[in-house]
Amino acid sequence: MPPKSKFDLRAQVGQTMIMGFDGLEMSGKLGTTLETLQPAGVILFARNIKEPQQTWELLRECQRAVATPMFLCVDMEGGTVDRMRDVIAPAPSAAAVFASGSRKLFRLHGRVIGQECGALGFNTDFAPVVDLALEPSRAVLTSRTVSADPRQTVAYAREFLRGLRDAHVIGCGKHFPGLGEATLDTHHELPAIHKLWKRLWNEDLYPYRMLHRQMPFIMVAHAGYPAVTRSVTPASLSPKWMHDILRKKIGFRGLIVSDDLEMGAVQAAMPIGDSAVQVIQANADIFLVCHYERSVWQTYDAIFRTAERDPRFTRRVAEAARRTLAFKKKRPELKHRRPAPTQATVDKLRRAIWELGEEIRLAEMAK
Numbered sequence: 322m323p324p325k326s327k328f329d330l331r332a333q334v335g336q337t338m339i340m341g342f343d344g345l346e347m348s349g350k351l352g353t354t355l356e357t358l359q360p361a362g363v364i365l366f367a368r369n370i371k372e373p374q375q376t377w378e379l380l381r382e383c384q385r386a387v388a389t390p391m392f393l394c395v396d397m398e399g400g401t402v403d404r405m406r407d408v409i410a411p412a413p414s415a416a417a418v419f420a421s422g423s424r425k426l427f428r429l430h431g432r433v434i435g436q437e438c439g440a441l442g443f444n445t446d447f448a449p450v451v452d453l454a455l456e457p458s459r460a461v462l463t464s465r466t467v468s469a470d471p472r473q474t475v476a477y478a479r480e481f482l483r484g485l486r487d488a489h490v491i492g493c494g495k496h497f498p499g500l501g502e503a504t505l506d507t508h509h510e511l512p513a514i515h516k517l518w519k520r521l522w523n524e525d526l527y528p529y530r531m532l533h534r535q536m537p538f539i540m541v542a543h544a545g546y547p548a549v550t551r552s553v554t555p556a557s558l559s560p561k562w563m564h565d566i567l568r569k570k571i572g573f574r575g576l577i578v579s580d581d582l583e584m585g586a587v588q589a590a591m592p593i594g595d596s597a598v599q600v601i602q603a604n605a606d607i608f609l610v611c612h613y614e615r616s617v618w619q620t621y622d623a624i625f626r627t628a629e630r631d632p633r634f635t636r637r638v639a640e641a642a643r644r645t646l647a648f649k650k651k652r653p654e655l656k657h658r659r660p661a662p663t664q665a666t667v668d669k670l671r672r673a674i675w676e677l678g679e680e681i682r683l684a685e686m687a688k
Contacts, residue, residue, distance in 0.1 A: 330635070333642035334624045335359035337601055339392055339578070341611035345371050347382035354614065355386035358621050361607055361645055362392025362445065367404045373441050373662040376408070380442035389646065390655040392491070394445040397434050400464045402448075405437050409667060410674045412437070413681060414464035415449060419477050421684035426677070427477045431484020431492070433673045438490050440662045440670060444654045445491040447540060447578075449481045451528035453501030461506045469501075471527035478528055482535050489657040493538035496580060497567060498556055499525025500542055507543045507586040513553045514546050521549065526571070533573045537652070540578050541567075541605065543586035555587055557600055564604035576648055579608040583616055594623030602634065606641045 339362040342351055355363075363383050370376045380393045395404050400414020418430040431449070438446050451474050452458065454466035467477045478494065485492040496507075498521060503512035516525070529539065541563060545553030549561070556562040557579040567573050579600045582588075587596050593610070597620035600608045610616050628635040649655055 330628055330638070331625060332359055333638050334621060334628065336361045336389075336642040336645045337607055337624060337638060338597075338617070338620060339364055339394060339607055339609050340617045341366065341369075341581075341609075342614060342617075343368060343612075345369060345375055346379055347386075350614075352382075352386050354617065355383060358617070359387050359389070360391070361389075362394050364394040364396075364447075364609065364611055365404070365443075366396075366611070367407070370404055370408055370441070373408055373667055377440075377442040377659070377661050390649050392445045392649075392655075393443045394447060395438060395441075395443045396447045397438055397443075398448045398450060398465060399430065399434060402465060405441065408441075409437055410671045412674055413678055415467050415477065415481075416454070416464035417681055418677075419467035419473070421681045422688065423680075423684050424476065424480050426680055426684060427480035428484040428487075429677055429680070431481035432487045433484070433670070433677055435485040435488025435490040436673065437670055438485075439488050439657075439659055440666050442659050443490065444657065444659070445493070445538070446485055447493045447495060447538070448485075449478045449492065449494065450496070451475075451478050451494050451532070452496055452499050453525060455501035457502045457504045458500055461503060462500065466501070471524050475528050475531045478532060479535060482532070489654045491537045491652060491654045493540050493578070494529060494532060494536040495540035496542035496544075497529055497539050498542070498546065498562060500544060501525055503542075503544055505586075507580065507584055509585040511553065511555060511586040511589055512544045514544055515548055516546065517548050521546070526566075529567070529573070530571055533571050533575075536573070537575045537648075538578050539567065539573060539575060540580055543580050543584050555590065557587060557605070558590070558596065558603055560603040562603075568604060576606045576645060577604065579605050581609045581611040582620065583610060583612050592619075594619045597623050598627050598634070601637055601641060606644050 399412035450465045482492045502514045505512040541557045543555040
């Protein structure tokens with residue numbers, strides 16, 4: 322059903338976006354943006370994270386400005402993607418943990434990272450990476466990937482997701498349908514991956530096929546797959562990838578989120594407002610806008626204006642918002658109480674990270 326009023330529509334549009342921002346504390350400007358747009362969530366980066374208590378208070382103030390429970394998000398993988406290395410301690414990379422060969426340590430990796438996230442107030446971690454560790458992407462993805470073997474990638478990711486769940490944190494598989502063959506960094510350029518469907522299905526898509534029931538979120542990449550779609554349109558703008566393959570063929574029932582719409586790979590294709598509309602049209606539930614306030618407003622306004630004049634798009638926005646709100650109601654991680662971090666909490670986490678590193682070292686020595 323279409324929304325009954327512009328107010329209902331605005332609330333639905335807000336549920337299609339997770340936004341980033343600058344700053345270490347709540348400002349009047351940020352508060353107004355959150356109260357007006359009522360986004361599905363916020364995402365913080367190292368620029369927002371100075372101290373554990375400061376981060377926890379910032380996330381608490383963000384939630385206070387929004388009526389519905391929010392996804393309080395971070396990219397926290399360990400290794401090169403570690404937003405908390407300077408406020409807690411550097412966590413080992415996925416590749417380092419995988420090299421131990423211990424499924425117990427795979428799960429402990431997820432649990433320790435989840436505990437870090439929870440201590441600072443986050444309830445959602447956009448991890449693990451399930452791209453394959455293939456030669457073309459080695460210089461770009463580095464230690465973020467674990468294996469060229471999709472079965473081994475599944476073994477790590479399954480346990481990592483269990484570890485996050487132990488810590489009451491929502492996880493996310495990324496970057497669908499796979500960046501293992503990408504020679505370009507999607508932060509800056511659009512890769513075209515010329516891999517045939519059969520190989521994609523058996524290799525890059527294997528982790529999603531095996532884990533689609535364990536992945537609460539799946540993040541879609543800004544990469545083109547012309548052998549499948551006959552164009553270099555990014556998967557993040559492709560109904561074939563999100564609706565036909567991920568929803569229908571694989572059977573994913575969680576939330577589909579686009580990677581950041583401010584990345585060069587998608588900005589080269591079209592203005593950011595147009596890309597936000599196309600992402601939702603293509604069957605994503607949520608898009609990320611991670612950096613600039615003007616981009617946040619541009620995407621929100623583009624979704625709202627298009628929905629006002631296009632009944633079919635209005636229904637698509639309503640469907641995405643319903644799915645997101647229904648998901649939120651079912652997730653205990655959004656209800657889990659996260660007390661303010663103390664020095665004792667931080668010291669305990671530092672010890673846990675050190676112990677994980679020692680266990681990795683001992684496991685490698687025992688080989």
